[in-house]
Amino acid sequence: MDVQTLTYLFVGASFALYIGIAIWSRAASTGEFYVAGGGVHPVANGMATAADWMSAASFISMAGIIAFMGYDGTVYLMGWTGGYVMLALLLAPYLRKFGEFTVPDFIGARYYSNAARVVAVICLVVISFTYVAGQMRGVGIVFSQFLNVPILWGVVIGMAVVFFYAVLGGMKGITYTQVAQYCVLIFAYLVPAIFISLLITGIPVPQFGLGAEVSDGSGLTVLEKLDRSLVELGFGPYTDGSKGMVDVLAITLALMIGTAGLPHVIVRFFTVPKVSDARLSAGYALLFIALLYTTAPAVGAFARLNFIDTVHETAYEDVAGWFRRWEDIGLIGWVDKNADGAIQYAPGAAFAGTPEFTGERGPAGQRELANAPTQAANEVYVDRDIMVLANPEIAALPGWVIALVAAGGLAAALSTAAGLLLVISASVSHDLIRKTLARGISDRQELLYARIAAATAILIAGYLGINPPAFVAQVVAFAFGLAAASLFPAILLGIFHKNANKEGAIAGMIVGLVFTFSYIVYFKFVAPEANNAGHWWFGISPEGIGVVGAALNFATALIVSRYTPGVPVAVKSLVESIRIPAGVERPHMH
Amino acid sequence: MTDREQSGPDTQRRYWRANLKLMGLLLAIWFTVSFGFGILLAEPLNQFRFFGFKLGFWWAQQGSIYVFVILIFVYAAAMRRLDRKFGVGDRGPDD
Numbered sequence: 001m002d003v004q005t006l007t008y009l010f011v012g013a014s015f016a017l018y019i020g021i022a023i024w025s026r027a028a029s030t031g032e033f034y035v036a037g038g039g040v041h042p043v044a045n046g047m048a049t050a051a052d053w054m055s056a057a058s059f060i061s062m063a064g065i066i067a068f069m070g071y072d073g074t075v076y077l078m079g080w081t082g083g084y085v086m087l088a089l090l091l092a093p094y095l096r097k098f099g100e101f102t103v104p105d106f107i108g109a110r111y112y113s114n115a116a117r118v119v120a121v122i123c124l125v126v127i128s129f130t131y132v133a134g135q136m137r138g139v140g141i142v143f144s145q146f147l148n149v150p151i152l153w154g155v156v157i158g159m160a161v162v163f164f165y166a167v168l169g170g171m172k173g174i175t176y177t178q179v180a181q182y183c184v185l186i187f188a189y190l191v192p193a194i195f196i197s198l199l200i201t202g203i204p205v206p207q208f209g210l211g212a213e214v215s216d217g218s219g220l221t222v223l224e225k226l227d228r229s230l231v232e233l234g235f236g237p238y239t240d241g242s243k244g245m246v247d248v249l250a251i252t253l254a255l256m257i258g259t260a261g262l263p264h265v266i267v268r269f270f271t272v273p274k275v276s277d278a279r280l281s282a283g284y285a286l287l288f289i290a291l292l293y294t295t296a297p298a299v300g301a302f303a304r305l306n307f308i309d310t311v312h313e314t315a316y317e318d319v320a321g322w323f324r325r326w327e328d329i330g331l332i333g334w335v336d337k338n339a340d341g342a343i344q345y346a347p348g349a350a351f352a353g354t355p356e357f358t359g360e361r362g363p364a365g366q367r368e369l370a371n372a373p374t375q376a377a378n379e380v381y382v383d384r385d386i387m388v389l390a391n392p393e394i395a396a397l398p399g400w401v402i403a404l405v406a407a408g409g410l411a412a413a414l415s416t417a418a419g420l421l422l423v424i425s426a427s428v429s430h431d432l433i434r435k436t437l438a439r440g441i442s443d444r445q446e447l448l449y450a451r452i453a454a455a456t457a458i459l460i461a462g463y464l465g466i467n468p469p470a471f472v473a474q475v476v477a478f479a480f481g482l483a484a485a486s487l488f489p490a491i492l493l494g495i496f497h498k499n500a501n502k503e504g505a506i507a508g509m510i511v512g513l514v515f516t517f518s519y520i521v522y523f524k525f526v527a528p529e530a531n532n533a534g535h536w537w538f539g540i541s542p543e544g545i546g547v548v549g550a551a552l553n554f555a556t557a558l559i560v561s562r563y564t565p566g567v568p569v570a571v572k573s574l575v576e577s578i579r580i581p582a583g584v585e586r587p588h589m590h
Numbered sequence: 591m592t593d594r595e596q597s598g599p600d601t602q603r604r605y606w607r608a609n610l611k612l613m614g615l616l617l618a619i620w621f622t623v624s625f626g627f628g629i630l631l632a633e634p635l636n637q638f639r640f641f642g643f644k645l646g647f648w649w650a651q652q653g654s655i656y657v658f659v660i661l662i663f664v665y666a667a668a669m670r671r672l673d674r675k676f677g678v679g680d681r682g683p684d685d
Contacts, residue, residue, distance in 0.1 A: 066651075071632075071647060071650065071651075073651075074628060074629070074650040074651055077650070077651055077654075077655065078624050078628055078650065078654050078655070081654075081655045081658050082620065082624050082654070082658055084658060084662065085616075085617070085620045085658050085661050085662060088662040088665060088666070089613050089616060089617065089662075089665055090613070093669075207652060208641070210643070210652075211640075211641045211642030211643040211648070212642055213642070221642040222642075223642070223643065223644070223647070239636070239644050239647045240636075241632070245629065245630070248629055249625060249629055249630075252624070252625070252629065253625075274680040275680045276666070276669070276670055276673065276679070276680055279662070279665060279666040279669055280663075280666045282662050282666075283659065283662035283663040283665075283666055286658060286659050286662055287659050290655050290656070290658070290659050293655055294651075294652055294655050294656070297651040297652065576602065579602070579606055579609075580602060580605065580678040581673055581678060581679055581680040582673075582677075582678045582679060582680055583680075584680045
């Protein structure tokens with residue numbers, strides 16, 4: 001069978017599995033729709049959390065980013081895993097004991113205020129839509145590359161599948177689908193990584209292969225060879241950093257706090273039966289995540305090594321088929337600056353911007369570019385996102401591995417999209433409609449609103465996936481920065497500081513949100529030319545500014561709480577009660 | 591159940607203190623391996639080799655993540671003991 005047929009087969013079979021699970025686990029009540037009835041086993045919840053958390057960005061983009069950033073890619077590895085330690089120690093057990101459905105639920109009850117609840121809903125919706133647009137885009141890319149389906153239809157098919165199991169199954173359907181999706185995606189990630197590790201080092205465990213000797217008789221380890229080749233080409237060494245120390249610390253911490261403050265991650269810990277299960281489940285979640293996150297640096301390093309080997313100083317006529325296929329869809333571009341017919345790879349951009357093709361073919365058969373070439377010796381443009389998808393082809397692995405990667409990429413994107421859509425729909429139907437606008441509606445009516453909200457959110461997400469705003473990559477900084485600066489401090493103070501009051505929390509969230517939002521918008525959109533270390537405050541880039549936003553949020557909340565009326569006695573005893581596990585209940589209606 | 595503390599008015603306060611102490615210790619380790627070994631001390635540590643890796647690089651891209659996983663499981667287990675000791679757990683006596 002050819003790769004195309006295999007891919008249809010793998011993707012089709014995985015979709016059939018997801019839909020089958022959705023039908024089997026339909027949600028019948030709001031409790032099941034929002035938090036799966038609070039009855040999910042901690043291991044199953046750990047897998048579901050891992051699939052929920054690992055998005056198209058983790059599966060498709062991260063190894064590519066590490067491949068091209070080397071040590072600097074560390075901020076993503078530690079930032080996106082370290083947050084789980086904070087989540088497990090500081091938030092998850094207490095929120096589970098609180099025992100309601102959503103993050104705004106907690107903020108609304110703890111700060112005895114519907115205004116605080118609405119501010120939390122706004123933060124949540126902004127954060128989640130930012131995220132979901134990227135997922136739908138990922139679905140579109142996988143479909144167009146592997147199945148020759150236009151991006152539009154790829155997104156529509158993805159929407160239909162998510163619609164089916166998110167709207168029907170709610171959290172219960174999503175949870176069990178995500179367990180299956182985790183298995184698909186981790187298998188799809190590990191198989192090519194193991195193959196490539198074997199090919200390059202002869203060691204089947206990529207985590208060890210990364211430190212091992214290359215089996216080409218040179219006696220160099222993978223990282224030594226990579227450092228040496230890159231320095232020869234004029235790059236800095238792979239294992240050394242190039243960012244400022246303060247910025248690296250800030251970005252890592254912002255990603256950690258942001259992770260712990262992301263609503264679709266937090267809400268997963270509402271689904272387990274007991275407080276002790278919430279702690280344990282966070283451990284399983286990170287274990288399952290770590291399996292991919294400790295493999296990614298190996299995949300990145302192997303990919304960079306392979307890329308240099310197969311591309312640099314190779315005549316375009318002899319270059320491997322994948323190079324041309326990715327050139328055909330515009331994610332690779334080559335401009336023959338010295339007219340020698342061979343590809344030279346060096347530091348710096350080959351030309352300004354992303355490739356714009358003239359439609360003509362050059363003398364070697366390459367697609368001619370309309371972009372103005374730069375002075376740099378580098379002749380190739382390569383989109384970082386293709387490294388994981390192209391890796392099996394670059395390493396010439398069998399067709400079924402390539403088909404598997406396509407199914408894995410889709411599993412990663414769909415599972416995250418579904419989790420995000422669910423928190424959006426829950427906060428709209430539960431917090432906005434039931435708790436704020438139309439009090440006293442029945443459970444059945446609320447469930448209907450939840451389904452309508454989920455369906456609407458899917459349509460908006462699909463639209464954003466088909467017509468992505470030009471700044472999709474940049475808005476990722478938004479999601480983490482905003483989560484770090486708005487929700488995380490409010491939740492943390494709510495648990496650990498009994499005297500944090502409504503005025504303090506609302507003021508803190510608004511200050512954190514507005515500051516972070518303005519800083520990012522200023523450097524990304526208003527004055528992008530000033531977006532460099534010389535102009536940043538304290539040398540902190542927009543990616544890391546959430547840390548400063550969070551600090552401002554904490555400071556504001558503490559100061560305002562001190563000079564405004566105290567916290568009601570009933571709320572203080574609520575805080576007392578969430579601090580001990582005894583007496584935990586399944587989520588119920590009020 | 592011989593190690594269970596007498597439940598009194600300040601049981602909850604002592605349980606919370608013990609919890610905060612444990613949390614402080616684990617977060618100190620969390621900070622040391624990630625921000626300490628992986629970032630602040632990465633350069634000096636890179637002079638040492640560890641299974642073919644520069645040591646600072648290994649902490650940044652591998653070691654810290656392993657420690658994160660262990661920390662959460664240690665916290666979950668230690669808290670279950672504390673829950674039981676202070677009699678504030680969410681499990682019945684048979685669990």
